[in-house]
Amino acid sequence: MVERIQRAYQTAARLAARGRLDDAEAIYRLILKRAHDPCALHNLSVVLHRQGRKAEALDYLRFAQHVGELYPYLPATLLEMLEESGDAAGVASQLPAKLRAFAQFRQGDKYDAVKTLQAAIGEHPSPDLLRTMVGFLGDAECAARLGDPLGGPFNAQVMRRRIFTEMVGLVRPALIFETGSFLGVTTAFMAGLVEGHVFSCEIHAYNQRYAAQRLAAQPNATVVNLESREFLRRYLPCYCRGDAVVLFYLDAHWEQDLPLLDELELILRHVRRPVVMVDDFEVPDDAGYGFDDYGPGRRLGLAYLAPVLPRLRHRFFPGPSTAETGRQRGCIVLTPDDALGASLARIADLRPAP
Numbered sequence: 001m002v003e004r005i006q007r008a009y010q011t012a013a014r015l016a017a018r019g020r021l022d023d024a025e026a027i028y029r030l031i032l033k034r035a036h037d038p039c040a041l042h043n044l045s046v047v048l049h050r051q052g053r054k055a056e057a058l059d060y061l062r063f064a065q066h067v068g069e070l071y072p073y074l075p076a077t078l079l080e081m082l083e084e085s086g087d088a089a090g091v092a093s094q095l096p097a098k099l100r101a102f103a104q105f106r107q108g109d110k111y112d113a114v115k116t117l118q119a120a121i122g123e124h125p126s127p128d129l130l131r132t133m134v135g136f137l138g139d140a141e142c143a144a145r146l147g148d149p150l151g152g153p154f155n156a157q158v159m160r161r162r163i164f165t166e167m168v169g170l171v172r173p174a175l176i177f178e179t180g181s182f183l184g185v186t187t188a189f190m191a192g193l194v195e196g197h198v199f200s201c202e203i204h205a206y207n208q209r210y211a212a213q214r215l216a217a218q219p220n221a222t223v224v225n226l227e228s229r230e231f232l233r234r235y236l237p238c239y240c241r242g243d244a245v246v247l248f249y250l251d252a253h254w255e256q257d258l259p260l261l262d263e264l265e266l267i268l269r270h271v272r273r274p275v276v277m278v279d280d281f282e283v284p285d286d287a288g289y290g291f292d293d294y295g296p297g298r299r300l301g302l303a304y305l306a307p308v309l310p311r312l313r314h315r316f317f318p319g320p321s322t323a324e325t326g327r328q329r330g331c332i333v334l335t336p337d338d339a340l341g342a343s344l345a346r347i348a349d350l351r352p353a354p
Contacts, residue, residue: 157329289329332353
């Protein structure tokens, strides 16, 4: 059931991106018949707003504030809609709640501060309160508790973080490219490891806005609202020249239109010395790892990569899933370069692909 709903989300998002707003609306309404999900309410309100049904969009977005956990992009989107409508009322009446929230935040009770603002916004979602909420949610501590449904960088997988950190230290990339920023949690982690720049893309505009805000204090990170193939087509020719090592983290395969093979072809065309980590990938001899499988010919495993594998002769899988934490998603690390392959072989938590 969860997988079916996830696919419905992705279909609706793809339809909305193509301008088929009526079809996207119909899918979101079907999802909402099963549950009052704040993410579906948010996405439906965005679709309605794009259709010009702005009052209806605001109603759905206000309702979303009261349903379940607080999604980080809800206040930002509601703020944009309210400012566009010119609704600035209620600031004075909400001042005590705002001051109380600021006091809690300064005292270190950041989660309580967010909850205080959430209650006040429930009474009247004024732009002033929403602007304050957006600022609070940009804080790392708040983001860790409220703004990161996956639990931390790399899906809260400690071994994955260790592998990536060691890779950075050994191959010393000049740049990092990520496809699929989501809320920017992993992006921020990557940017903290390197002096070079981290470029990331996110297809959903509301996620990209939140990720960009999260990364505002990290000048070596850029998140753009682009589909992954278009992102690589635009950015790789501009920034990847010579023999510099470039590290890639590919995680933009939530859509049924899988971009992975096209991403790898673009990387091999433009980058001489790439190192590529692919998330959600099947580890064939370890069933404890999860991976993405979209049906015949669309299973993220070695067979799917057959067209490019001859050019990526150094391949590595992570250590045993029993030693991993978090969501325990599989991955594969690839490079065509012999020297880089030798460096990767030194990482204790990586092993050559069987």
